[in-house]
Amino acid sequence: MPALQAVQIPSERKTQDYRSTYNDVRDWLRREKSASEKAESSIDWDDVVFEVDLLKSQEINLDYILELIFENNKKIKDKVALVEDVRRVIRASLGNRAKETLLVDFINQTDLDQLGDKTSLIEAFFTFAQGEQRREADALIADENLNVEAARRYISVSLKREFASDNGTELNALLPKMSPLNPQYLSKKQSVFQKIAAFVEKFKGVGGQV
16 A cells, blocks of 8 residues: 555664663663652552563574674674664663673674674673673672672572572571561561562673683
């Protein structure tokens, strides 16, 4: 039909910007919902529906992002522009938003021109990511004064299942020795859980050991 033929399809970059904005609003509203439950907001959050399945059908995976880094580096030879393009793609992705700093650090700390093909770049990224995973796990355990063995076990299990859980006694076992009756116990537990959950979101899927 002439009417359909006249419709202009948005460019890939524009589509990514739309997806990124969608994800920003989605995350913001989730935070607002959490806060509103405590403040007894009058907003009926049940009316706010996100069609996540629509986005999942076109989800951008990690291999796609790494291939984009390889191809765009060959074309533009400009890390600032490359980082900008990669940030745009990552923010349009539901599953890889937490990996933004990891991917940007990889670009900035790697001589991409020395990687002759996509396979070499992908292997270089996973080597880099696994090194960062070990370094950040060590720092998290030391900074929070966690039980080392229990913390590594809990983080490893969480990475394998791709999410952290505060059910059961696994989380309690890694906390510093502190009485559950101590007023600071619950806040410490929640803070540690949030940091590990963010760690898992960032590093799930990169393999390696913590």
